Amino acid sequence: METLREIPLIVLGVGGVGRALLEQIVARREYHKRRYGLYLRIVALADSTGAAVVPEGLSDEELKQVVQTKAEGGRIADLPFGYYQNDVKNIVDLEATRETVVVDVTASMDTWEALMLARERKSALVLANKLPLTAPLSQAMALYEYPRLRYETTVGAGLPVIVTTKRLSASGEHIRRIIGVLSGTLGYLMTAVEDGVAFSKAVLKAKELGYTEPDPREDLSGRDVARKALILARTLGWKLEMEDVSVQSLYPEEWDTWPLEDVLAELIALDDDFFSWVDAARARREALRYVAHLEDGRVNVGIQFVPFDSPIGQLRGTDNMVEFHTEYYEPQPLVLAGRGAGVHATAAGVLSDIMEMALASHG
Amino acid sequence: METLREIPLIVLGVGGVGRALLEQIVARREYHKRRYGLYLRIVALADSTGAAVVPEGLSDEELKQVVQTKAEGGRIADLPFGYYQNDVKNIVDLEATRETVVVDVTASMDTWEALMLARERKSALVLANKLPLTAPLSQAMALYEYPRLRYETTVGAGLPVIVTTKRLSASGEHIRRIIGVLSGTLGYLMTAVEDGVAFSKAVLKAKELGYTEPDPREDLSGRDVARKALILARTLGWKLEMEDVSVQSLYPEEWDTWPLEDVLAELIALDDDFFSWVDAARARREALRYVAHLEDGRVNVGIQFVPFDSPIGQLRGTDNMVEFHTEYYEPQPLVLAGRGAGVHATAAGVLSDIMEMALASHG
Structure with a gap:
């Protein structure tokens, strides 16, 4: 027994x-x-x-x-x-x-x-x-x-993001860059605008579907992605503070103090920017993604154009994905993908x- | 200090x-x-x-x-x-x-x-x-x-295949199935035949590129994939023996005793089978893949048709990929992908x- x-x-x-x-x-x-x-x-x-x-x-x-x-x-x-x-x-x-x-x-x-x-x-x-x-x-x-x-x-x-980061980091192989789509909400929004939906409509739809926090600014600010990116960076041994992470918010800073209803009503002012970003990306055969990008000790969180035929370029919808570009994983990166949230x-x-x-x- | x-x-x-x-x-x-x-x-x-x-x-x-x-x-x-x-x-x-x-x-x-x-x-x-x-x-x-x-x-x-399998297995969530492309060589061959190359030509080309073992039968027999599949199954706690793994060889059993040169000369006899498999798959909007498939305590290694728009259906070339379909990863699986070999x-x-x-x- x-x-x-x-x-x-x-x-x-x-x-x-x-x-x-x-x-x-x-x-x-x-x-x-x-x-x-x-x-x-x-x-x-x-x-x-x-x-x-x-x-x-x-x-x-x-x-x-x-x-x-x-x-x-x-x-x-x-x-x-x-x-x-x-x-x-x-x-x-x-x-x-x-x-x-x-x-x-x-x-x-x-x-x-x-x-x-x-x-x-x-x-x-x-x-x-x-x-x-x-x-x-x-x-x-x-x-x-x-x-x-x-x-x-x-x-x-x-997704085994931390354990993979720790493993690559422990062996000591050179990690050239890590690029991750770490917000299902922002992934959903990028797919929608890529499909021609106005950004404001996509946000309201995502809110209705329960994909966003009750106040979508929580998602649109990029703060949560920035926290994840900082945890990844520190897992690599990079001695960074939250202030060292460069974060692109998807709305103007002054909206932070506005009532939520005003923000939702004003979202439409952002639509043209997204339409032109999508057009510019498409002209370069690239896709618009909101990513965390770690490279050479620096962490950037925000919108990036990525090649259509890269794993993240092909990603659609709310799934998360992380590409690890390293000494032994190139030109094709090591890729992790799947649901990145949910209780x-x-x-x-x-x-x-x-x-x-x-x-x-x-x- | x-x-x-x-x-x-x-x-x-x-x-x-x-x-x-x-x-x-x-x-x-x-x-x-x-x-x-x-x-x-x-x-x-x-x-x-x-x-x-x-x-x-x-x-x-x-x-x-x-x-x-x-x-x-x-x-x-x-x-x-x-x-x-x-x-x-x-x-x-x-x-x-x-x-x-x-x-x-x-x-x-x-x-x-x-x-x-x-x-x-x-x-x-x-x-x-x-x-x-x-x-x-x-x-x-x-x-x-x-x-x-x-x-x-x-x-x-x-690729963090074992650690991911252990993690999913340890939490106890229901693992519906695991499907993996675990041979870069066979991945290369499937992509080639999908592109219309004759199977025999694809094997000779792969041998020339050094993608196969010196004797390509090592790869084509599926034995190495079967070993990996058995290790995965045992990692899940399945009490299986090598003989319990069903393996589809890509050449007739009697060739095992032939000299290598005869095998290479005779490969052409297999071409028509592959052409018709590719046609049949395409008609169903599916792709031909050589996979390890673990489900309900059974392990099958061999050719399978998978949906074009699934991660493995979209995989091309020599990279490995594993899809974990589980209780919390559906309909989209948890996916690991990248180089699966190399010293x-x-x-x-x-x-x-x-x-x-x-x-x-x-x-």
Whole structure:
């Protein structure tokens, strides 16, 4: 009879990805037991209202209840099990050991001290949260230098972008450039304008389809792509700050202070620019793409013309794609492509990171 | 002053990949030191004639000499340094510790006992050698179950095929099917026949370009693709033997016993089949591809019609490509693409595996 090894998990964040993660952990229990002899025991769960600590582990029934309560807008503090802490750092202090995996699926810097304490305890860290990784270098290096950190889903969700970057970087082969379409929303918009749709119409349609954030400026500013590009750059060992990333916003800066409805009404003013960019690109047999471009220690995020017959030139719709042009991958790059967002794919990627850490601690 | 951590390496095999690996290790010394604080100390090197053991590590000058000697057809036994062993198992016995990485870049089962001994010593294992991984399960499971094993380059060379398969498999999401073009040679041939070239002419041209093995039957039999497919299947946890892989050879079985020149002369007899396959595929708006197809616990290797507008349908030339169709990657699959062979890309992938093991032993 094989023994079942229990891995304690502390999960920070019970939003969309956090809930999908809890659901997947429950759904895969039998598989993880049979194939890997592992049981992921969730000993603490936190949202912004506080944390529930259940040292013996939440039962599957309790986890389902958490998911339902949170999906209905409830709070961790309302749940009838475990004991409560209003400081996430405390739950790490109470529960984290070397065996523990601390999972950050928030989108906040409020977890920082908890992460640092977990690192002191030599717990494994799994982040889907980009903010700690895009903090000033003096701070963020504490994460990048920690060997028991995984953050695969911060760039391209479940696509193996980080592990590929780490592998190419570790061998030391010369990486000439990395070009990535890292926003499904902007990918959708570029395809639409290429098909002759006015930019303003494409944005409104994307908003209607739920492809954009509630405020599309979040997407159009390029800020989220810039965060991903910075994480990639730092994974290559480049010592860059957020301010070093050159970002092209798709709307004029002064719109940042406008009410959303004014922005949506004024989008039409941008249409002609896009029409002429598409024409100019086509004349050169190139396609218009919003990309992150890493080369020679510099990171540029914005619109770029790429050859029609390159992988990114052929990409259409919301999928993400990353081309790695290196010493041994030329003229054809190494290419990764597929869905780059979504709570389920992201949660599955987080779960892969957790499993990797759990299996490594055995080795 | 940071301390330099030394990782002892035992390298089995000094053929094309082995030599490229030694060259890259020397070329990346400064980079590995600066970025990772690591020094890869090569304490033993073996070819089929025996092994040189140099406990203090071969100098860069000595490594260059090895590369040159081997490239000129010389033997390890002829080298003027270290002491010699004619059994590779002995060098593991003499030198392998928990810190050691044992690298198998041969294409032989002769390393088996050395690998098993290294496993007992808890050394890390890095294999570019497919044979131990495609041995009968009763034997090969000793490798697949060992957590300190990496074998990324056995499928798709430097493409992250194994790590992606492991990640998807570990999360537990349902993997509907994996379809891969895993032979650059067969990819080249399929593109050529699709372009209207007679199959026999395409094979002779590929042979002339050095895309095929000296005896093209090695490629045309599908045996090498079948080995890669079996490694993928076993990575998914499928308990399959080589005989369970259904393989379509591109030539009649009786040719196996013919002299090569007769085979090359007779290839023309296959042309009409390919012309009609291409026509049939085109009529269905599909492309002819030689793929490994994994689905529902079964592995098929052979010619398949795939939609023109699928990633593999659009693939042309010698690049490899793998489509992962899973629960969260549909309708669009997760796709990896790029060069899937070549000594430099393979050696770089082996070096990435070595670095991963070296950095993990630190954590």
